[in-house]
Amino acid sequence: MSNGVKKILILLTFVSIAVVFSGCAKQEELSVMPLELISKKRVVLIIAYQGFQDFEYSETRNVLEKAGADITVASSLKGEAQGKLGKKIEVDKTLEEIKAEDFDALIFIGGPGALEYVDDPLAHQLATQTVNQGKILGAICIAPEILAKAGVLKGRKATVWSSAIDRSPIELLKENGAEYVDQDVVVDKNIITGNGPSAASEFGRKIVDFLNQ
Numbered sequence: 001m002s003n004g005v006k007k008i009l010i011l012l013t014f015v016s017i018a019v020v021f022s023g024c025a026k027q028e029e030l031s032v033m034p035l036e037l038i039s040k041k042r043v044v045l046i047i048a049y050q051g052f053q054d055f056e057y058s059e060t061r062n063v064l065e066k067a068g069a070d071i072t073v074a075s076s077l078k079g080e081a082q083g084k085l086g087k088k089i090e091v092d093k094t095l096e097e098i099k100a101e102d103f104d105a106l107i108f109i110g111g112p113g114a115l116e117y118v119d120d121p122l123a124h125q126l127a128t129q130t131v132n133q134g135k136i137l138g139a140i141c142i143a144p145e146i147l148a149k150a151g152v153l154k155g156r157k158a159t160v161w162s163s164a165i166d167r168s169p170i171e172l173l174k175e176n177g178a179e180y181v182d183q184d185v186v187v188d189k190n191i192i193t194g195n196g197p198s199a200a201s202e203f204g205r206k207i208v209d210f211l212n213q
Helices: 003-038 054-066 112-117 121-132 144-150 168-175 197-211
Strands: 042-046 050-052 070-075 079-083 088-091 105-108 136-140 185-188 191-194
Touching: 042 054, 050 054, 050 112, 054 070, 054 197, 070 088, 105 121, 105 197, 112 144, 121 136, 121 144, 136 144, 136 197, 144 168, 144 191, 185 197, 191 197
Parallel strands: 042 070, 042 105, 050 079, 105 136, 136 191
Antiparallel strands: 079 088, 185 191
16 A cells, blocks of 8 residues: 555544544534523522422422522522421522512422412412513412412413312312313413422423423
8 A cells, every 4th residue: 555545544534533523522512502501591499488399399490400590499488498398498588589570480389388379469479470471480289279379370271289089279270260181290381380299300391491492
């Protein structure tokens, strides 16, 4: 083999390697793009000061944080909120300090303590403002009752926690104009609802999907 042919083969080898590594770089850049898209998205998680659902909070937050969202925890009081199963979370802001224009998504976490917001005018106001501004409004477990009482589920599809012996949450949604759907997670425009702890991961992923749009 002549020296000229050897030089050409060596050159072709280097070009091939460069193309391969270039392709890998582009692939890697694309793979992290979803995180970059929501890295500056601001999400407020509203929890009960006493009795929020620990897993719904942790799993929803985990999915959002892995996607790069900036999380603020809000409750009726500042201090250390406690979950139904004992989890303790430091509250960043009270509901009075939350403004719709300052965030991209507002999410109500469920649990027995979330019932404190079902008839809370301030919670209703935040829900209404979030929907009116076209931002993402979410609620999981019993928390869709809050959205129903706020009036934002009229004509919308939604789900909610219920059991074989307690169907009252479903009836409450229907009484307030919602179309109940028996699914783990239901999306209707900018409103996302989930029906309990087992739906928390999918609930979080749906929120991420919409923050990516």
